[in-house]
Amino acid sequence: MLNSVLLCADPSPHLFARRPFVIEFKAVSKTYRSILGKSVPAVVDFSLDIREGEILGLAGPNGAGKSTLIGLLLGYMSPSSGSVSIDGQHPRAYIERHGIGYLSELVTIPPAWHTENALKRYALLAGIEPAGVQLRVDAAIDLLGLDEHRKKLIKQLSKGNLQRVGLAQALLCDERILILDEPTHGLDPMWTQRFRDLVLALRRPDRVLFIASHNLDELQRISDRVAIIDHGRLQRVVDLKNRTIGSQAAPYRLVVASGIEHVLGVFPDAVPAATNEFDLPERSLEELNRQLAELISRGGLVSSIAPVHTALEQQFREAIAQ
Amino acid sequence: MTTATIPPVVTPARRHARLGRYALWQFGDFGFNIAIVTFILFALLGVMFLMQMDAQAVYFASRKMAMPVEAKLQSFSMLLSMFTTVAPFIAMSGVVATDRSNGYTRFLFAKPMSPVRFYAQSVLVRLVGYLVVGCALLLVWSRYAPPGFSLKFVVDLIGAFFAIGGVIFLLSVLSRYDGLVAIVFVLVSAIVWDKWDQATGIRHAVTYLLPPIGKMSATHSWFLGLNGIGNLVPVPFPTKWFLWTSGYGLACLVLGLILLRRVSLTKA
Numbered sequence: 409m410l411n412s413v414l415l416c417a418d419p420s421p422h423l424f425a426r427r428p429f430v431i432e433f434k435a436v437s438k439t440y441r442s443i444l445g446k447s448v449p450a451v452v453d454f455s456l457d458i459r460e461g462e463i464l465g466l467a468g469p470n471g472a473g474k475s476t477l478i479g480l481l482l483g484y485m486s487p488s489s490g491s492v493s494i495d496g497q498h499p500r501a502y503i504e505r506h507g508i509g510y511l512s513e514l515v516t517i518p519p520a521w522h523t524e525n526a527l528k529r530y531a532l533l534a535g536i537e538p539a540g541v542q543l544r545v546d547a548a549i550d551l552l553g554l555d556e557h558r559k560k561l562i563k564q565l566s567k568g569n570l571q572r573v574g575l576a577q578a579l580l581c582d583e584r585i586l587i588l589d590e591p592t593h594g595l596d597p598m599w600t601q602r603f604r605d606l607v608l609a610l611r612r613p614d615r616v617l618f619i620a621s622h623n624l625d626e627l628q629r630i631s632d633r634v635a636i637i638d639h640g641r642l643q644r645v646v647d648l649k650n651r652t653i654g655s656q657a658a659p660y661r662l663v664v665a666s667g668i669e670h671v672l673g674v675f676p677d678a679v680p681a682a683t684n685e686f687d688l689p690e691r692s693l694e695e696l697n698r699q700l701a702e703l704i705s706r707g708g709l710v711s712s713i714a715p716v717h718t719a720l721e722q723q724f725r726e727a728i729a730q
Numbered sequence: 731m732t733t734a735t736i737p738p739v740v741t742p743a744r745r746h747a748r749l750g751r752y753a754l755w756q757f758g759d760f761g762f763n764i765a766i767v768t769f770i771l772f773a774l775l776g777v778m779f780l781m782q783m784d785a786q787a788v789y790f791a792s793r794k795m796a797m798p799v800e801a802k803l804q805s806f807s808m809l810l811s812m813f814t815t816v817a818p819f820i821a822m823s824g825v826v827a828t829d830r831s832n833g834y835t836r837f838l839f840a841k842p843m844s845p846v847r848f849y850a851q852s853v854l855v856r857l858v859g860y861l862v863v864g865c866a867l868l869l870v871w872s873r874y875a876p877p878g879f880s881l882k883f884v885v886d887l888i889g890a891f892f893a894i895g896g897v898i899f900l901l902s903v904l905s906r907y908d909g910l911v912a913i914v915f916v917l918v919s920a921i922v923w924d925k926w927d928q929a930t931g932i933r934h935a936v937t938y939l940l941p942p943i944g945k946m947s948a949t950h951s952w953f954l955g956l957n958g959i960g961n962l963v964p965v966p967f968p969t970k971w972f973l974w975t976s977g978y979g980l981a982c983l984v985l986g987l988i989l990l991r992r993v994s995l996t997k998a
Contacts, residue, residue, distance in 0.1 A: 482840060484995040503840060505744050510840035516833030525755075532752045533841040535745035577837055581745075587840075 429457040430585065430616045431481065436490035438476050438640075450476040452640040454490070461613045465631035466620040467724060473640035474620045475513060478589055481618070482510060494585065507534055509583035513590040513620075515574035519563035523554060523573055526562060527580065534581040548576040551606075553599075567594035575603070579610075586610065587618045592626060604630055628720040636727040643727035646720055659716045660688040660696065667708030674703040687716065747843035749851055756852060760821075760859040768820050768863050772813055776867065779809050780874055800962050802875045803954045809871075810950050813864060814890035815916075815943075821860045822895040823909035825852060826902040826990070835995045845990045853899060853983065857891050882953040889949050889976040893941060896979025900986040903993060919943050941978040945971035 438451040451473045458464050468474050479485045480492050483499030494502035502508075517526050527545045536544050549558055552572040557565060565573065571594045578586060591607075592600045607630045610617060621627050627634050632649040635642060662678065663685050664671060671678055671686055678686040688696070700710060717725065783797070783805050790797045826849055829835045839845055864887045865879065872878045897915060902908035919940040926933040927942075948968035957963050 479994075479996060482836075484835070484839070485997075500844075504842055504844045507745060507747075507842035508840050510837065512833070512836040514833060516836055518832075518834060529752065529755050530837060530841065532748040532755075533838065533843060535747055535842050538748060538751050574837075578840075 428459065430460050430495060431456075431458040431618070432491075432493045432496075433457075433477075433480075434491045434493075436477075436480060436487045436492055438473075438480060438485070439488045450640050451480070451487070451637075454637070454640070454642050456635055456642060456645070458616055458618065460616065461611070462633065463607065463611060463617040463619065463631050465627035465634035466618065466637065467622070467624060467627055467634055467720075468637040469728060470622075472637045474637065475589065476640075477637070478587060478618075478620060481587060482508075507581060507583060509578035509581070509586040509588075511574045511578040511588045511591055513593065515570045517562045517570075517573065517577075519561065521562050522558075523560055523562065523565065524549065524558040526573065527576055530577040531580045536581060544580055548580050551579065552576045568596055568599060571595055572599065584614060585616045585618070589620045590622065591619060592621070592623060600626070624720045624724055625718065628718050634720055634723075636724055638728050644723065646723045648720065658722055659690050660713055661716050662686045662688055662713050663711040664703075665709040665711045667703065667706065670703055670706040670708045674699050674706065674708070684711070745842050747841050747848075749843060749847060753851060753855055756855040757859065760855055764821055764856070765859050765863050768817050768860075769867065771820075772809070772817070772863075772867050773870065775809060775812065776871055779805055780871075783875060799876055800956065800960050803877060803956055803962070804960055806871065806875065806877060807947075807950055807954055807956065810886070810954075811947060813867070814887065814946060814950070815894060817860055817864065818891045818894035819898065819909065819912065821856045821891070822853070822898040822902070823912070824902060825849065825856065825899055825908075826986075827906040827908045830995065830997065831906040833996065839995055845995060846987050849899075849990060850987060853895070856895070857888070860891055860895075861887055877954060880953070886949045886953045889972050890946055892979040892983065893943065893946060893975040894979065896976075896981070896983035896986075897941065900982040900989075903986040903989050916941075916943050941975055942971060943975065946975055948972070 433454050433456045436451055436454045437449065440448045440450055442448075454473075454477065466474055466477065476485075480487055481494075481499055483492075483503060492499055494508075497505075521529070524545060527548060528541055531541045531544055532538065549555055552575055554569065554572055554576060557569055557573075562570065562573070571591075575588075575591060578588065588607075592603050595603060604626065607617065607619070619627065619631065624634075628648060632647070634646045634648060636644050636646065661681065662671070662675070665684070668684060675686065675688055677689050679689075681687045691699075696713070700713065704710065715722065783802060786801065786805075787797045829838065835845075838848065861884060865884070868877075868879055868883055877883070894912075894916070898908055898912045901911050901915070905911055920943050922940050923937055923942050923944055926937050928934075945968070948971045951957065952965045952967050955962055955965055957965055
């Protein structure tokens, strides 16, 4: 009963044809041209495939081309060259037939709308049957903790609450493709954590989640792969699901419980960071383990050793430095 | 948030936005944002015109004469000219540009619907709303002075809506300053037609590029049954000017809908 109410349309026996990739960017470039003829390349020769069931993160510094890429994926603008497809179709053709869940970086909803009414409108536009709109809106309001705000005007909402309304409208229908642009922007730490839980609950074998964020820690926690772009170019794709800890050099933070006097003897280049804490400049895993064994053999007691940057941060830094 | 789960469901192969049901929300928006303002504005203007007519009636009464119907109709004709020019402006200004420049299109067009259908429906809603306001104003007016309601009035309003509103729609697809550009465009058209309608050569040819907005008065005359010198006589339907002005606007409207497929949906 509950499932039938939450359906966006009449159940159909025709499911999507299985394809190896749901979203495909093929050598996509986008150049903005001003009236005066000045051209600014926003995306350059970008190619990427996204598989079913995947959560793909998109990271990049400000102005790297993330929003343009999402605009191209939604078919809101056309690429200057190359092609973007969803299920083998032009993005607009796909979206106009099936819809997608989309949360934009800036949540733009007319300020004079009431929260609940805004969601009702979006539910109708998402194709939810009129009889099921109220139930689905109530479910989304409950899911995003918006009950106390349902009668408020959009303009009365705080940034975090507005972000949750934006997320609620993206989740109104059981979309197969979800595109979330800076989804935790403005959320407090509690809701940021809940958002992560929500995303993990949204994972489904036939669903694609495309999440653009500045928050590398967040992407590391929820993504299978993260595409890093800079200056409109795809710099690298970090596979977090199947990553192997390589022997690439990285800086570490060492904390010792005792034997502090031995640290500088074993790690001559260590820089004291705080009481009992040292920053170790870049070194390979092999060298690090050899030095740690030496420290322990001298009587040092290691409390913790961790990379200064997460694996993704490290990859991000390297990609951007290139 | 009680639970962080979404019930698993089968994704249907295809769905579509419930645009028909959404039209009720669009009518509500039109009512609150446009209809009330338009009604109040023209009701106030109507009151001023009626007061002026009362003053004229006193003048006629002092000469032991009743105020002629032609004079009352001419007074209404001026009000009608204002309404058919300004009301479509108010109704259609920003129809696309507001959504794009404020970013409302982002969520709208992630839903399963085409912008062409959405905005075609939006225009239809505005047309119906504009007609309801126009007819309501006429019904109120007709309690105090002629003319009474007739279908000719509706035809007149529809022609004016497409003539002005169609141009504004196209400009709204192309620019965020649609209202301002439309005012300039209509003024230039009116001036060019006034100056060069009787000219010859290239000047006359230029008039064919612009809509003869001033000729909308011919449809008002047909509705009111007033000829050029203000006599009450049957006036034939101005087919040429009606088709030209409305057709020009309708062509702009269709072109705007076609261009919606080609312009960026997020920038204006």
